[in-house]
Amino acid sequence: MPKGPVTSPRLQDVAEAAGVSIATASRSLSGATGVSAPVAERVRETARTMGYVVNLHARSLAGGSTRSVGLLVHEIGDPYFSEIASGVLGVGAREGLTVQICHTGRDPERELAQLRMLIANRVGAIIIAGSGMVDPALQAPAKVELQAFRRSGGRVAVIGRHHLGVDAVLPDNTEGARSVAQHLLDLGHRRIAVAAGSRQLTTVADRLSGVEEAFAAAGLDVGDVPVVEADFTRAGGKVAADEVLSAHPGVTAVLALNDDMAIGVLSALRARGVSVPGQVSVTGFDDVAVAGDLAPSLTTVRLPMSEMGEQALLLALKDPGARPRRRQVGAELVVRGSSGRPPS
Structure with a gap:
């Protein structure tokens, strides 16, 4: 039959x-x-x-088509994300797309809620900018939502390492961190502290891995290097600097794992009358627009953030591939005034 x-x-x-x-x-x-x-x-x-599966196309016919893109960022006030957003907005303007920007605060539950809100608003594509979580289970609910979104015709791309199984733009965080750590070692620093965000973030884990590679190659015991975890923000950098100065007064360099934290470190050192780089050198990561205008200007690792935003949206606008596509982005050490030789 x-x-x-x-x-x-x-x-x-x-x-x-x-x-x-x-x-x-x-x-x-x-x-x-x-x-x-x-x-x-x-x-x-x-x-x-x-x-x-929700039929987004039927929804559009019923409620009016919206050529819109959702952009999720961790910290809307962090220049790293504002520069990525500028790249997304630039492509959106050329393509006649409206971009909705959501702030997650690096909270998986909030990220999930924002994803659902964007899907409910019938966006055609979703860009997630910033770190994934080291534990895949923390992003499992978001992965389920995004898979259903893609099956219904939605497009997704991420910036950074995630466990979501979608197209991704991947900055070389490990090599970038290795290069800035090597820079401090080449200057003669051996008492180095690391100002880091949560190790649950893949970006932090990857950058720490690069730092550890450089230290291990120099014969340093990584276990003796103080790694201070705080919010991956300017305020977190101030907290980390205060802890380093209190608990590790012999430190001659602070290696911050993003520029926002590095700016907080510089602020805390200035408040305490600690000269940079005379007494303590400071480095960052990302090379946000203001990094070269600080006093002293910040030694950091340059990522092409606006270009990363552009590439992510362009990936999302392409027809889906059989497998998730990857776009690798290099990292470049930029040496400026905030790093120098350790005091005698």
């Missing part, structure tokens, strides 16, 4: 299976408000089990 056509489950089928109204099912799947978290999760799990 010939088999009948295979039909995809409808929203009505999901609603009936979850024991809710069609309106509640729709709000749950779109991430809209007005549904309790347990009910929304039950509906989403039912939809996943049944293989239900």
Whole structure:
């Protein structure tokens, strides 16, 4: 007997299976408000089990097409992300796209909520800028949402190392960090402290790996190098600098794993009357626009941040490939006034 056509489950089928109204099912799947978290999760799990996929194209026909892109950044006030955003916005302007920018604060739960909101707003593509999480389980819910989004025709690209299985622009964080650590070692520094963000972030893990490679090659015991974890922000840099000066007063250099932290370190040292680089050298990572205008100007690692934003959106606008595509981006050491030889 010939088999009948295979039909995809409808929203009505999901609603009936979850024991809710069609309106509640729709709000749950779109991430809209007005549904309790347990009910929304039950509906989403039912939809996943049944293989239900939201038809974004049908939604566009019903509600009006929107040529928009969602951009998720960790810290909207961090120049690193503002420069990436400028690249995304530039491509968006050329392509006639509207860009919605969301701030996640490096919180996986907040990132998930923002993703659902963007999908509910019917964006055509989502760009995630910034680090993933070292533990894949922390991004597993986001991966599920993005896979469903892609199956429905949405496009996704990320900047940085993630466990999301999508197109990615990958800066060479490990080699960049190795080069700046080697720079300090070549100047003669041996009492170096690292100002780092959370080790849960892949960017921090990769940059620490490069620092450790340089130290190990120089015969230094990495276990003796103080690594101070704080918020990956300017305020976190101040906290890290205060801890370094209090707990490790013999340190002659602070290697910050991003420029925002490095700027905070410089501020804290200035407040304490510590001269840079006369008493303590400071380095950063990213080369944000203001890095060359600081006093002293910041030795750092240059990433082409605007170009990274451009590449990410251009990847997302391409037809999907059979496998996730990768765009490697190099890192360049930029030596300026904040690093010098250790005091005699």
